Amino acid sequence: MLSVIHMESKGDSVLPMPNLPAELITKILLKLPMKYLLQFRSLSKSWLLLISSPEFVKNHLLLSATNKNYTHHRVMIKTGNSNHDIKDCSVSSLLYDSVTEAFDLNYPGKKRDDILGLLVLSMD
Amino acid sequence: MVKLKSNDDKEFEVEEAAVIQSEMIKNMIEDGCATSVIPLPNIDSKTLIKVIEYLNKHINMGKAAETGEEDDLKEFDEQFVNMGWEELFDVIMAANYLNIHELMELCCQSAADRLKNKSVRAVREMLKITNDLTEEEEQEIINDAPWAFEGPEIDDTVN
Structure with missing residues (x-):
C-alpha cells in the first residue's frame, strides 16, 4: 500500500486533487478533523490509500494531540x-x-x- | 529592490523587505545569488502577481500588532483566498516552492475549510475526482464508520 503512495508522490500530475502533488494534499488534509477524513476515504482509490497510510495517520494524530x-x-x-x-x-x-x-x-x-x-x- | 521573473518572461520589482518573507529568496540573497533577476520557472505571472500582492501587504506583519492593523490584515487574508480551486492550488504550489510559510498556512487552511462538511458527492464534483472504487468497496468504507457519513451538517452543494 505504501509503495503505491510513494510512487504517486513522485509523479507529476498526481491525483487525488488535480495539479497538486501528494505532499501538498497531505498538508491540506492534515487540517481536517478525523470525521471528514473517514468520509473522504470513499472519494476514490488514491484518496483511500493516502488517508489510510500509516504515515498520514501518525502525522494527523500528532497534530491533533499537540493542537494548542x-x-x-x-x-x-x-x-x-x-x-x-x-x-x-x-x-x-x-x-x-x-x-x-x-x-x-x-x-x-x-x-x-x-x-x-x-x-x-x-x-x- | 529585487527583480523576479515569471515563467512567461514577465519581470516584477519587489522590495527586499517584502520578498524575504520567502525563505528561498531570502537564502538566495544571503548567499549573494540574487544580484540580477531571479527566474521563477515554476510560477506564471498571474500567480506571481497574487503572491507579490500578499508579500507587499504582509511586509510589516510584525508591526501590525502594535499599530492595531491586525483586523485589516485579517480582512485582507479573507479577501485574498476568495478565489477558485485552480487559482488556489497555483498559489499553494508557488508558496511551497518559494517557501512562504504564512501564505502556505493561509491557503491550505482555506482549502481545508472549503472541504469541511461537504458530502462525498460534492467533493468529487468540486475537485473533479473520478470514483474508481467498486460499489462494494465504497460500502465497506461506509460500514467501517457509518457515523462519519451521517449528520445534519453534511452539505451536498457545490461551491
Whole structure:
C-alpha cells in the first residue's frame, strides 16, 4: 500500500486533487478533523490509500494531540448507570466558550482508532 | 529592490523587505545569488502577481500588532483566498516552492475549510475526482464508520 503512495508522490500530475502533488494534499488534509477524513476515504482509490497510510495517520494524530487550542480534544462524561450513557463535549469549548454543549457519544460499539489517551474526571 | 521573473518572461520589482518573507529568496540573497533577476520557472505571472500582492501587504506583519492593523490584515487574508480551486492550488504550489510559510498556512487552511462538511458527492464534483472504487468497496468504507457519513451538517452543494 505504501509503495503505491510513494510512487504517486513522485509523479507529476498526481491525483487525488488535480495539479497538486501528494505532499501538498497531505498538508491540506492534515487540517481536517478525523470525521471528514473517514468520509473522504470513499472519494476514490488514491484518496483511500493516502488517508489510510500509516504515515498520514501518525502525522494527523500528532497534530491533533499537540493542537494548542485543544480543537480536537474531547471530554467523555458518564451520565447514567448504563455503560451506554456517555456524553462528550469539546475541550476547547469548555475552556473558551461561556456555554458548552454535551452530545450523546455516538459510540459504534467497536474499536475506535481515533481515540488516543483517556482522561477520567470524577465529581462529587 | 529585487527583480523576479515569471515563467512567461514577465519581470516584477519587489522590495527586499517584502520578498524575504520567502525563505528561498531570502537564502538566495544571503548567499549573494540574487544580484540580477531571479527566474521563477515554476510560477506564471498571474500567480506571481497574487503572491507579490500578499508579500507587499504582509511586509510589516510584525508591526501590525502594535499599530492595531491586525483586523485589516485579517480582512485582507479573507479577501485574498476568495478565489477558485485552480487559482488556489497555483498559489499553494508557488508558496511551497518559494517557501512562504504564512501564505502556505493561509491557503491550505482555506482549502481545508472549503472541504469541511461537504458530502462525498460534492467533493468529487468540486475537485473533479473520478470514483474508481467498486460499489462494494465504497460500502465497506461506509460500514467501517457509518457515523462519519451521517449528520445534519453534511452539505451536498457545490461551491
